[in-house]
Amino acid sequence: MPTLGGVTLIATESLTKTYGGGVTALADLTVAVEPGIIGLVGANGAGKSTLIKILLGLLAPTSGRVRVLGLDPTTESAGVRARVGYMPEHDALPPDLTAAELVTHLGRISGLPRTVARERASEALRHVGLYEERYRPVGGYSTGMKQRVKLAQALVHDPDLLLLDEPTNGLDPAGRDAMLALVHRIGTEFGISVLVCSHLLGEVERICDTLVAIDGGRLLRADHISAMTSATDVLAVEVSEGTEELAARLAALRLPVRRDGRLLLVELADDDTYDLILGAVAELDLPLHRLDQRRHRVAELFATREPSHA
Amino acid sequence: MPEPTGVIHDIGYQRYTGPRLGRRQVFGALYLHGLRTAFGLGRSAKAKIFPWLVVGIVTVVAAGATAVRSQIGEVVMTYAQFADNMSWLVIFFVAVVAPELVSRDLRSGVLPLYFSRPLPRSDYPLAKLLAMATALWLLLGAPQLVMFLGAAFTTGDGMRGVWNELLDLLPGLLYAGLWAVVFASIGLLVASLTGKRAFAAGGIVAVFLMTTPIVATLSVMPSRAVNELAFLASPSTLVQGVGVWSLGDLLITENGAGQTESLIGDFGPVYAVAAVLLVAACVTLLLARYRKVAAR
Numbered sequence: 095m096p097t098l099g100g101v102t103l104i105a106t107e108s109l110t111k112t113y114g115g116g117v118t119a120l121a122d123l124t125v126a127v128e129p130g131i132i133g134l135v136g137a138n139g140a141g142k143s144t145l146i147k148i149l150l151g152l153l154a155p156t157s158g159r160v161r162v163l164g165l166d167p168t169t170e171s172a173g174v175r176a177r178v179g180y181m182p183e184h185d186a187l188p189p190d191l192t193a194a195e196l197v198t199h200l201g202r203i204s205g206l207p208r209t210v211a212r213e214r215a216s217e218a219l220r221h222v223g224l225y226e227e228r229y230r231p232v233g234g235y236s237t238g239m240k241q242r243v244k245l246a247q248a249l250v251h252d253p254d255l256l257l258l259d260e261p262t263n264g265l266d267p268a269g270r271d272a273m274l275a276l277v278h279r280i281g282t283e284f285g286i287s288v289l290v291c292s293h294l295l296g297e298v299e300r301i302c303d304t305l306v307a308i309d310g311g312r313l314l315r316a317d318h319i320s321a322m323t324s325a326t327d328v329l330a331v332e333v334s335e336g337t338e339e340l341a342a343r344l345a346a347l348r349l350p351v352r353r354d355g356r357l358l359l360v361e362l363a364d365d366d367t368y369d370l371i372l373g374a375v376a377e378l379d380l381p382l383h384r385l386d387q388r389r390h391r392v393a394e395l396f397a398t399r400e401p402s403h404a
Numbered sequence: 405m406p407e408p409t410g411v412i413h414d415i416g417y418q419r420y421t422g423p424r425l426g427r428r429q430v431f432g433a434l435y436l437h438g439l440r441t442a443f444g445l446g447r448s449a450k451a452k453i454f455p456w457l458v459v460g461i462v463t464v465v466a467a468g469a470t471a472v473r474s475q476i477g478e479v480v481m482t483y484a485q486f487a488d489n490m491s492w493l494v495i496f497f498v499a500v501v502a503p504e505l506v507s508r509d510l511r512s513g514v515l516p517l518y519f520s521r522p523l524p525r526s527d528y529p530l531a532k533l534l535a536m537a538t539a540l541w542l543l544l545g546a547p548q549l550v551m552f553l554g555a556a557f558t559t560g561d562g563m564r565g566v567w568n569e570l571l572d573l574l575p576g577l578l579y580a581g582l583w584a585v586v587f588a589s590i591g592l593l594v595a596s597l598t599g600k601r602a603f604a605a606g607g608i609v610a611v612f613l614m615t616t617p618i619v620a621t622l623s624v625m626p627s628r629a630v631n632e633l634a635f636l637a638s639p640s641t642l643v644q645g646v647g648v649w650s651l652g653d654l655l656i657t658e659n660g661a662g663q664t665e666s667l668i669g670d671f672g673p674v675y676a677v678a679a680v681l682l683v684a685a686c687v688t689l690l691l692a693r694y695r696k697v698a699a700r
Contacts, residue, residue, distance in 0.1 A: 147699070150520050152519060152520070152698060152699055153699055171522075172522040172524070173522070175520060175521055175522045176424065176521075176522040178520070179520075180516070180517070180520035182513070182516045182517070182520075184513050185512070185513050186512070186513045186514050186516055186517050187512060187513075187514065188508060188509070188512040188514050189512065190447060190448055190451070191447075195446065199433075199437060200517055200518075200521070202430070202433040203430055203433065203434060203518060203521045203523055204424075204430075204521045204522065205424035205425040205426070205429070205430055205522065206420075206424065206425070207422070207423065207425060208433075210420070210422060214420065217417075217418065221417060231448075247517060251420070251424075251521075252419055252420035280417075283416065283417060284417040285417075285419070
């Protein structure tokens with residue numbers, strides 16, 4: 095079992111799950127991640143939800159091994175579930191209960207004593223930004239408020255790990271930003287590790303430390319987000335005319351350059367790259383529109399590997 | 405520096421290091437929540453209407469029987485007969501409460517929130533079943549207690565009369581328990597099959613009522629054995645068969661269905677075994693149902 099200095103949060107080894115109809119949801123998945131905020135990305139049907147259910151001990155893997163917080167969810171599922179909070183993807187709230195009642199009740203099901211459950215439910219709802227609304231039935235809540243209640247119930251028993259399945263589902267852009275900020279705060283300030291599932295790479299890459307990408311149940315890549323982006327910063331150059339000439343000149347200067355519409359993308363090696371580009375533009379006497387550094391989006395890293403979902 | 409009053413201090417997130425309760429307390433919490441849900445407690449006013457309507461009717465019936473007995477001295481119904489006479493209301497109560505207990509959770513999708521907690525997956529249906537059975541037992545038992553109190557305070561034989569009443573009450577409460585267990589396990593199993601409460605209620609009523617014509621048909625077949633076993637075909641008559649066999653004259657009085665005993669012949673033990681098997685089968689299926697639901 096791969097462990098990284100004993101602090102491995104989640105580790106799987108050759109994890110495979112095949113459903114009855116011969117559908118393979120996970121195929122030979124081996125990955126190990128450290129505590130922090132982990133983004134689990136993949137298209138719909140890539141096996142994200144299956145992996146979460148195996149981590150919770152709700153599904154038994156067909157083969158392979160898995161450890162969560164050092165425990166084996168297939169044999170010690172109660173121990174795992176006591177320390178994990180789960181926010182499901184779909185609607186999960188009875189409409190006629192108030193948020194305070196529901197979260198208190200679920201806190202008790204997690205083993206909190208009655209008064210503690212009530213206090214922690216109020217606290218959890220406050221942390222997700224629900225105050226007086228928590229005494230109203232959930233049925234009248236907006237989607238954003240419902241998502242917050244789902245997050246609060248995952249937080250009420252003070253877990254060591256949160257499993258969030260598509261937490262931004264159905265939210266408007268402002269709601270998405272707020273939810274991502276909240277998840278980031280939980281992962282950094284609360285000291286709780288978070289696994290965020292999403293099919294939107296652009297979202298999770300903003301908040302996570304580690305990125306795990308799966309496709310068709312197979313691991314595409316798992317690494318620190320910094321390792322994925324550090325060497326790949328590029329400069330975007332735009333000139334209003336003479337793009338071809340500039341591209342040829344830059345190529346002659348042995349700078350790796352490629353076209354992206356009206357832009358020229360040049361890999362940023364060091365500060366000299368700026369000078370070389372500016373020099374070339376000045377020599378050709380071209381009107382420079384734009385020269386800025388672009389963070390190479392992680393999506394482009396995966397683009398070559400998963401052409402069907404790029 | 406003195407702080408102004410009324411300021412809310414954000415002390416940030418607090419980790420919890422206190423005790424975490426074990427399986428028994430969690431089961432108890434879920435059971436109590438279910439029992440409260442059965443009577444609409446902690447729920448909207450709408451959820452209280454039907455359960456309390458039924459509770460009101462059975463209490464009025466019990467009070468009426470008590471009043472008649474104290475005034476005229478005639479026993480309108482024994483404690484055990486009370487459950488039999490209330491069978492329609494019991495069916496109605498099950499049809500209202502069982503969907504409330506399980507179908508609602510299926511529909512709202514809240515089950516993943518339960519099963520992602522350290523709750524063993526069999527505990528959820530068992531706690532709900534126990535809550536349903538307790539609610540039914542209270543529904544049938546509480547009015548019997550009313551009848552007992554009425555009889556105990558009006559008895560002419562002093563403590564001896566009270567003691568005799570108590571000896572009549574206890575089998576009645578046990579019989580109510582049998583009603584509760586059989587009806588709860590069937591009702592909850594049917595309700596657990598669908599997330600639509602209306603369908604669940606209809607299904608429960610159908611199971612209990614559609615089987616009655618089968619009993620009627622079988623009891624006119626030209627075979628004595630078939631006639632005597634006919635009451636196995638419907639849950640209500642099955643329970644009554646067990647009652648007739650085990651309680652005898654507590655259930656059958658001269659003014660009651662006098663010849664019921666002869667109707668089941670010597671098949672009393674068969675009825676008892678059938679009732680046990682029926683409950684066991686329902687509980688097994690219920691657990692199997694939730695094993696499947698939990699993995700979803």
